[in-house]
Amino acid sequence: MADISLNAGIRSGLTQLNRTGAQFRQTTDRLATGKKVASAIDNPTNFFAAVNLNDRAEGLSSRLDTMGQAVQRIQAADNGISTIRSFVAAMKGVVNNAIGNTDSDARAALGKQFNELINQVGTAAADSSYQGKNLVQSTGEDGESETVQFNETFGESTLEVKGFSIQAGAYDSTTNVVTDIDTTNVDGTSTVSLAGHTNGGAGGSSTVGALMLSSQDSTTAVGIQSYATGGMSTTTSAESASVNWAGSGYQELLSDVVTQLEAFDNALKTQSSALATNLSTITTREEFSNNMINTLKEGADSLTLADLNEEGANLLALQTQNQLATQSLSLASQNSQAVLQLIG
Numbered sequence: 001m002a003d004i005s006l007n008a009g010i011r012s013g014l015t016q017l018n019r020t021g022a023q024f025r026q027t028t029d030r031l032a033t034g035k036k037v038a039s040a041i042d043n044p045t046n047f048f049a050a051v052n053l054n055d056r057a058e059g060l061s062s063r064l065d066t067m068g069q070a071v072q073r074i075q076a077a078d079n080g081i082s083t084i085r086s087f088v089a090a091m092k093g094v095v096n097n098a099i100g101n102t103d104s105d106a107r108a109a110l111g112k113q114f115n116e117l118i119n120q121v122g123t124a125a126a127d128s129s130y131q132g133k134n135l136v137q138s139t140g141e142d143g144e145s146e147t148v149q150f151n152e153t154f155g156e157s158t159l160e161v162k163g164f165s166i167q168a169g170a171y172d173s174t175t176n177v178v179t180d181i182d183t184t185n186v187d188g189t190s191t192v193s194l195a196g197h198t199n200g201g202a203g204g205s206s207t208v209g210a211l212m213l214s215s216q217d218s219t220t221a222v223g224i225q226s227y228a229t230g231g232m233s234t235t236t237s238a239e240s241a242s243v244n245w246a247g248s249g250y251q252e253l254l255s256d257v258v259t260q261l262e263a264f265d266n267a268l269k270t271q272s273s274a275l276a277t278n279l280s281t282i283t284t285r286e287e288f289s290n291n292m293i294n295t296l297k298e299g300a301d302s303l304t305l306a307d308l309n310e311e312g313a314n315l316l317a318l319q320t321q322n323q324l325a326t327q328s329l330s331l332a333s334q335n336s337q338a339v340l341q342l343i344g
Helices: 006-033 044-099 106-128 237-241 251-304 308-343
Strands: 144-148 159-161 165-169 209-213 219-228 242-244
Touching: 006 308, 044 144, 044 251, 106 165, 106 209, 106 219, 106 251, 159 251, 165 242, 209 251, 219 308
Parallel strands: 219 242
Antiparallel strands: 144 159, 165 209, 209 219
16 A cells, blocks of 8 residues: 555545544544543543542542431430420429329329339330430440541541430339449439349338439439338438338428429430530531532533533534545545546
8 A cells, every 4th residue: 555646635635534533433422421531541630630529529428328327316316305305294293293192192103103204214215226326325324426427538527426324223013123323423412323222212112213314514414213112211222212202291302303303304405405406517517518519520520521512513513524525535536537537
């Protein structure tokens, strides 16, 4: 082929056809893929800039899952708090009823109802867990924590959600055992404490229990004393968790229990407010992350995506150029044919 000589017109026509063909292939690729930069070969600067933007968007997207789970965990805790506050309100009603009742047997019956409500508060707290983590009750003393990650880089932007712990020390009528409460330093009612004693109380037969709330922001716990049938003993540490509803001086003792219930309810509201603030922060960051992900992806797309309208117009223009180049090559070859006619 090197021995064959082409005249200038034919060579120019072939060059134009080759150039148009390459542009035609590039345009059809862009229309097929929707991208003007599909690899680093097309445009290294834009390609790697888009990769970095997409990587950051993917990192933020992965954080959205953990934020969503944190929101659900807080909502589970809030459901538990609402339920517990309902029980506390019922407990207030029981105590107020007992204060105005002169019948010791009736007060004893009300005391048993009160202790059952303590049990219900404890079970409601235990049932407020979500995916193995409970912000209302923990195996430790003051509550569990959860660190929520916001930034795509681990540890760079976080929020610590602090839970609290509601512990119920309640009497088990089957085993006659009172459950343990580890919390100490009870605000205003420092005698409220349990150590897992059995049958604490005068006469060796007492229905005792207690309810305590401790938080991570304070070393002070709020406690509620329970009903005891046999009166308070001076020989067991379980006595301090119980109040003799049926004995003398019950009005003053039960008034103290009302005060304890109010303090407990106020502590619940404080913890609920803290969780609500955390929930608001997380949902705000969720919205921010979604907006940022959209911004990053749009930025990456602007660097790599093709304008399909422009590429469609380019395709039509290239088809026209290809036809013109073909006609030009045909005209150039006709000059050579004229020489052939002279020879013939």
